[in-house]
Amino acid sequence: MNFGKENYLSPDRDRLIISKGHAGVITAPILADLGIMDEALLPSYNHTGSPFGVHLDKRKVKGLEASTGSLGHGLSIGLGLAMAARLNQKDYTTYVLLGDGECDEGSIWEAAMSAAHFKMTNLITLVDRNNCMIDGRTEDVMALEPFADKWRAFGFEVMEIDGHLFPEIISALEKAKANKTDKPVCIILNTFKGEGVGFMRDNYKWHYGTLNEEQLAEAFADLEAYETARIARAEKEGK
Amino acid sequence: MKEYAMISEEARSTTEAFGKALTSLADEHKDVVALSADLAGSVKVTLMQKKYPERVFDVGIAEQNMVSMAAGLALGGLVPFAATFSVFLSLRDLDQLHTDICYQDLNVKMLGSHGGTSFSQAGSTHHALEDIAALRGMANLTIICPADYVETQLATKAAYEKYGPIYIRINRGTDYDVYNTESYGFEIGKSVLMNEGNDFTCIACGSMVHEALVAARSLKEKGVDLRVINMHTIKPIDKDAILKAMKETGGIVTAEDHNVIGGLGSAVSEVVAENGGAKKFKRLGVPDEFSIIGARKDILAHYEIDAAGIEKNVLALLNK
Numbered sequence: 001m002n003f004g005k006e007n008y009l010s011p012d013r014d015r016l017i018i019s020k021g022h023a024g025v026i027t028a029p030i031l032a033d034l035g036i037m038d039e040a041l042l043p044s045y046n047h048t049g050s051p052f053g054v055h056l057d058k059r060k061v062k063g064l065e066a067s068t069g070s071l072g073h074g075l076s077i078g079l080g081l082a083m084a085a086r087l088n089q090k091d092y093t094t095y096v097l098l099g100d101g102e103c104d105e106g107s108i109w110e111a112a113m114s115a116a117h118f119k120m121t122n123l124i125t126l127v128d129r130n131n132c133m134i135d136g137r138t139e140d141v142m143a144l145e146p147f148a149d150k151w152r153a154f155g156f157e158v159m160e161i162d163g164h165l166f167p168e169i170i171s172a173l174e175k176a177k178a179n180k181t182d183k184p185v186c187i188i189l190n191t192f193k194g195e196g197v198g199f200m201r202d203n204y205k206w207h208y209g210t211l212n213e214e215q216l217a218e219a220f221a222d223l224e225a226y227e228t229a230r231i232a233r234a235e236k237e238g239k
Numbered sequence: 240m241k242e243y244a245m246i247s248e249e250a251r252s253t254t255e256a257f258g259k260a261l262t263s264l265a266d267e268h269k270d271v272v273a274l275s276a277d278l279a280g281s282v283k284v285t286l287m288q289k290k291y292p293e294r295v296f297d298v299g300i301a302e303q304n305m306v307s308m309a310a311g312l313a314l315g316g317l318v319p320f321a322a323t324f325s326v327f328l329s330l331r332d333l334d335q336l337h338t339d340i341c342y343q344d345l346n347v348k349m350l351g352s353h354g355g356t357s358f359s360q361a362g363s364t365h366h367a368l369e370d371i372a373a374l375r376g377m378a379n380l381t382i383i384c385p386a387d388y389v390e391t392q393l394a395t396k397a398a399y400e401k402y403g404p405i406y407i408r409i410n411r412g413t414d415y416d417v418y419n420t421e422s423y424g425f426e427i428g429k430s431v432l433m434n435e436g437n438d439f440t441c442i443a444c445g446s447m448v449h450e451a452l453v454a455a456r457s458l459k460e461k462g463v464d465l466r467v468i469n470m471h472t473i474k475p476i477d478k479d480a481i482l483k484a485m486k487e488t489g490g491i492v493t494a495e496d497h498n499v500i501g502g503l504g505s506a507v508s509e510v511v512a513e514n515g516g517a518k519k520f521k522r523l524g525v526p527d528e529f530s531i532i533g534a535r536k537d538i539l540a541h542y543e544i545d546a547a548g549i550e551k552n553v554l555a556l557l558n559k
């Protein structure tokens with residue numbers, strides 16, 4: 001993405017809308033790593049008067065394109081940003097990250113229909129397909145399958161990849177940007193909720209929760225092991 | 240304090256009160272059905288779902304579908320209770336609520352949880368500070384904001400008994416008990432006198448009823464008798480209680496966990512203005528801004544809708 005500390009306010013930057021706004025807790029540290037959000041703010045998470053709680057507020061946290069949290073809005077916002085790029089003759093790309101449960105919202109499909117209708121090839125939709133929502137697994141609460149076919153039927157070029165593998169993500173994004181058709185692209189990221197933490201992995205009950213000391217230690221240990229294995233694998237595969 | 244009222248250290252979950260009352264309604268009445276939108280667990284519709292899975296519909300994250308489906312269920316002769324977070328139920332579903340439910344005067348009951356600032360840390364996208372304002376202008380709709388566990392159960396049951404669209408607004412987390420009995424005479428549209436007093440009146444709803452009672456206790460020590468009225472039904476509002484407070488006490492302060500525009504304070508002020516005005520009048524609530532985040536008690540203190548804030552404002556209005 002053409003996005004960083006130097007250009008996060010530039011009209012030419014790429015845009016990312018985190019439509020599943022409850023992912024704010026992982027968005028903030030990334031913005032801090034990029035040097036955009038003040039790192040010193042991180043420990044104030046959820047404290048009274050803090051600029052930053054579960055759902056991030058664009059007016060209070062630098063580097064965000066939109067305040068999200070009410071699900072189902074992001075793709076339409078992205079559509080508007082992409083259309084603005086076209087009108088303003090800018091060549092930035094707009095990325096929108098959706099939750100799979102979020103795709104229950106009719107508004108997502110209204111936006112999808114429009115994106116195809118308007119041939120928005122400068123808009124890239126990513127869906128975090130972790131099969132989990134709050135009340136249960138997506139296929140138990142409200143079945144989404146055949147999910148990729150739904151996007152295809154709405155006029156999208158669809159890619160399905162392993163959403164935990166950076167090389168796959170990078171190559172899918174490159175392909176999406178090189179897209180020569182007049183269809184918008186949707187990348188379905190097959191993922192596991194809580195990947196990297198054994199007791200959370202693929203468990204919808206961990207959508208929202210509080211860790212006790214023991215669990216915290218276990219989670220950190222799991223994540224370290226996960227990271228080590230990931231690096232070892234990448235080195236072996238030369239990526 | 241009235242014999243049925245109390246200041247308690249015990250706080251209980253009003254969503255659980257709703258879930259239990261709903262389940263007992265379902266036990267008694269075959270026509271009771273329930274809906275939620277991927278928040279069945281949060282609003283405790285799951286209590287009914289465990290017992291009557293075939294009568295509970297979780298539509299996924301699709302609030303508009305939920306509310307219009309409830310309209311259809313009502314047209315089919317059932318009594319649906321649709322429950323999710325207040326902010327989505329009242330705002331995202333406003334059009335469906337307007338045309339499908341209120342305009343057609345359908346027998347749909349709606350339960351909004353996580354009202355006001357009660358989803359404290361989640362951020363302003365999850366605070367519901369406009370729900371009552373958005374819904375109060377909706378003809379045929381009754382709006383109830385219960386004060387505690389007991390009142391939530393009674394309001395849920397009363398909602399079944401009364402025909403027509405009803406919106407009940409409760410909180411996330413727990414609320415302090417303000418009643419020591421169920422038999423204090425809950426009636427939709429009739430406020431409850433919680434504490435007698437003629438120096439000043441606080442008209443409150445929801446969590447602010449407890450806060451007003453605590454303020455009244457403290458004010459008593461300072462020689463001020465604060466009348467506390469629990470205005471649990473915001474629409475239709477209990478005019479008589481307001482007129483009495485205007486006549487008999489030194490003024491009125493309203494307290495609510497909502498934007499000061501359009502909620503309880505506005506509803507009371509309409510009655511006050513049309514009846515010659517009060518000696519003193521002030522609305523306490525969130526000023527016209529998107530609220531801060533944080534611990535709930537800090538947020539209430541910040542906006543002066545906790546006991547200390549109510550007390551401070553009453554004293555100031557009395558020039559003390």
Ligand SMILES: Cc1ncc(C[n+]2csc(CCOP(=O)(O)OP(=O)(O)O)c2C)c(N)n1
Pocket residue numbers: 020022069070071072098099100101102103128130132133134193207276277278300302327331
């Ligand atoms: C309109 C709306 N309805 C309900 C919610 C409450 N909510 C927050 S997250 C969530 C589940 C999201 O599931 P999904 O989109 O699959 O995200 P993920 O599993 O990746 O976290 C729900 C229902 C919300 N934020 N917005």
